Amino acid sequence: MENVSKLEQERRLYKPKLPVSLRPGILQATVTKGKATQSVNDQDQIAKLFPHTYGQSELGFEVGTKKSTARALRVGVVLSGGQAPGGHNVISGIFDGINELGLESELIGFLGGPGGLEKGKYKKLDSVIINEYRNTGGFDIIGSGRTKLETNEQFDLCITHIQALSLDAIVIIGGDDSNTNAAILAEYLASKGEKCLVIGVPKTIDGDLKSKSIPTSFGFDTACKVYSELVGNIARDAVSAKKYWHFIKLMGRSASHIALEVGLQTHPNLTLISEEVAHRGQSLKNIVDEICDIITARADASKNYGIVLVPEGLIEFIPSFKTLIGELNDVLAHHEKEVNAKENVSDKIALLKNWLKESSFQVLNSIPESIQTQLLWDRDPHGNVQVSRIDTEMLLIQMVEAELKNRKSGNHYSGSFSWQRHFFGYEGRCAAPSNFDADYCYSLGYSAVTLILHGLNGYMASITNLSQGPDAWKAGGIPITMLMNMEQRHGSQKPVIQKALVELDGPVFHTLSANREQFAKEDSFSYPGPIQYFGPSSVSDQVTFTLAIEGT
Numbered sequence: 179m180e181n182v183s184k185l186e187q188e189r190r191l192y193k194p195k196l197p198v199s200l201r202p203g204i205l206q207a208t209v210t211k212g213k214a215t216q217s218v219n220d221q222d223q224i225a226k227l228f229p230h231t232y233g234q235s236e237l238g239f240e241v242g243t244k245k246s247t248a249r250a251l252r253v254g255v256v257l258s259g260g261q262a263p264g265g266h267n268v269i270s271g272i273f274d275g276i277n278e279l280g281l282e283s284e285l286i287g288f289l290g291g292p293g294g295l296e297k298g299k300y301k302k303l304d305s306v307i308i309n310e311y312r313n314t315g316g317f318d319i320i321g322s323g324r325t326k327l328e329t330n331e332q333f334d335l336c337i338t339h340i341q342a343l344s345l346d347a348i349v350i351i352g353g354d355d356s357n358t359n360a361a362i363l364a365e366y367l368a369s370k371g372e373k374c375l376v377i378g379v380p381k382t383i384d385g386d387l388k389s390k391s392i393p394t395s396f397g398f399d400t401a402c403k404v405y406s407e408l409v410g411n412i413a414r415d416a417v418s419a420k421k422y423w424h425f426i427k428l429m430g431r432s433a434s435h436i437a438l439e440v441g442l443q444t445h446p447n448l449t450l451i452s453e454e455v456a457h458r459g460q461s462l463k464n465i466v467d468e469i470c471d472i473i474t475a476r477a478d479a480s481k482n483y484g485i486v487l488v489p490e491g492l493i494e495f496i497p498s499f500k501t502l503i504g505e506l507n508d509v510l511a512h513h514e515k516e517v518n519a520k521e522n523v524s525d526k527i528a529l530l531k532n533w534l535k536e537s538s539f540q541v542l543n544s545i546p547e548s549i550q551t552q553l554l555w556d557r558d559p560h561g562n563v564q565v566s567r568i569d570t571e572m573l574l575i576q577m578v579e580a581e582l583k584n585r586k587s588g589n590h591y592s593g594s595f596s597w598q599r600h601f602f603g604y605e606g607r608c609a610a611p612s613n614f615d616a617d618y619c620y621s622l623g624y625s626a627v628t629l630i631l632h633g634l635n636g637y638m639a640s641i642t643n644l645s646q647g648p649d650a651w652k653a654g655g656i657p658i659t660m661l662m663n664m665e666q667r668h669g670s671q672k673p674v675i676q677k678a679l680v681e682l683d684g685p686v687f688h689t690l691s692a693n694r695e696q697f698a699k700e701d702s703f704s705y706p707g708p709i710q711y712f713g714p715s716s717v718s719d720q721v722t723f724t725l726a727i728e729g730t
């Protein structure tokens with residue numbers, strides 16, 4: 179039986195669009211220098227840690243009057259961290275880009291993420307392989323992983339493989355943590371006098387790798403469109419059956435950009451935004467009360483159904499939980515073995531009492547055992563709690579149920595409450611990239627090659643003006659260090675890329691908050707339907723509300 183779906187067969191023929199400055203070819207592109215840059219915070223410390231790569235200028239590409247000299251390139255590529263739609267197009271952009279420079283150019287794909295670079299596991303990517311993966315979702319062309327490159331031993335192993343393969347450059351396609359890896363590797367190679375360059379590409383469905391020069395990370399567009407289709411379908415079911423409250427957790431480890439975007443696309447009765455919870459200093463009880471107020475008001479209007487969107491990272495933004503998780507991270511960094519040696523959760527909690535502050539211990543003690551267990555699960559290699567495995571929506575449902583019972587006994591609520599829970603995350607991460615992501619990713623791949631051709635190290639490929647369509651896109655690059663600051667990780671201060679959270683005084687959040695009352699009371703759901711890859715451009719080339727509202 180045929181393995182390649184009809185859609186994939188058609189999509190393989192799609193020719194992604196490039197920014198105007200790269201259309202005549204990479205050799206025709208010139209680089210214009212902007213101002214020297216600084217890190218977002220902790221400038222002195224970051225400058226000291228990155229003496230070779232700190233303070234470089236922002237760059238833009240223009241169409242030049244004469245061509246640069248062609249020079250075949252040997253480039254290694256790494257897919258790092260969580261999957262995001264469009265990764266294969268970054269790789270096909272790099273492949274086509276280096277092939278413009280000479281037939282002896284070669285693209286080496288390191289297998290299974292940064293670990294592949296460390297262990298020297300790779301495969302050569304030729305046109306047969308690349309053509310199979312054009313415009314497809316997933317990272318399966320070479321696989322991905324979350325290994326953190328941080329020790330000199332790891333970097334020295336990378337150098338051995340870089341030298342053996344005579345690589346001119348490595349492109350690391352990743353999120354904030356992976357691009358932090360890229361910046362550190364770039365600095366290390368430069369400090370050792372290695373000629374190999376390191377270029378980053380902004381990936382993550384979470385949308386939190388973002389700045390003025392990086393209007394969005396790739397994958398956010400497609401993932402949000404998939405989740406919005408699903409949430410819209412559920413809303414239509416809710417309004418048809420009129421019997422369930424649906425609690426839908428949406429992926430996005432930390433920032434609530436996905437929940438906000440999906441909220442704008444579908445108009446649920448409540449879209450929780452973690453950053454707002456933190457800003458208002460809300461407790462879990464405050465959030466539950468807010469949900470119950472909406473449920474009660476709708477029950478009074480005979481509407482015992484609705485939709486609540488819960489951002490995946492919510493729990494980490496509730497101030498008391500934030501403190502608890504911060505303390506747990508530090509404690510586990512030093513005492514993980516002792517804690518894991520205890521078999522049952524109650525023994526682990528009793529042991530943790532020795533190291534946690536009393537207030538944090540009380541918070542941990544107040545939550546169901548299932549959530550306690552999930553909070554203690556291993557951190558990822560970058561020290562993050564695995565929030566995708568915490569049943570926050572279930573915790574809310576249980577607490578809402580209890581509160582509504584209370585209200586009923588006091589005659590403050592007369593409705594009926596039946597619930598359904600959902601978690602949408604992995605469903606969207608590997609979808610076939612939308613036209614936007616297909617074009618954006620291919621252009622990022624091309625931009626990465628342009629940066630390499632011009633000998634730039636420690637840069638991230640960047641495309642701006644994204645809301646205006648490829649004819650108006652501006653390609654270039656920014657030094658990765660300009661996105662960095664110092665943060666507490668694994669129990670000590672580390673240089674990392676600062677996550678871009680939802681701005682509560684920004685126009686995107688304002689659009690949601692201006693419509694909240696109406697969304698809560700009425701059935702003003704919107705049904706975006708599935709991603710359209712063909713057909714009228716008004717539908718198939720739509721950008722996210724986030725990009726359109728920000729106009730970036």
Ligand code: FBP
Binds near residue numbers: 353
């Ligand atoms: P990146 O930051 O690497 O892009 O990963 C994002 C993400 O999809 C988060 O939204 C989610 O919390 C996490 O990955 C899940 O991790 P895993 O793939 O290890 O289950």
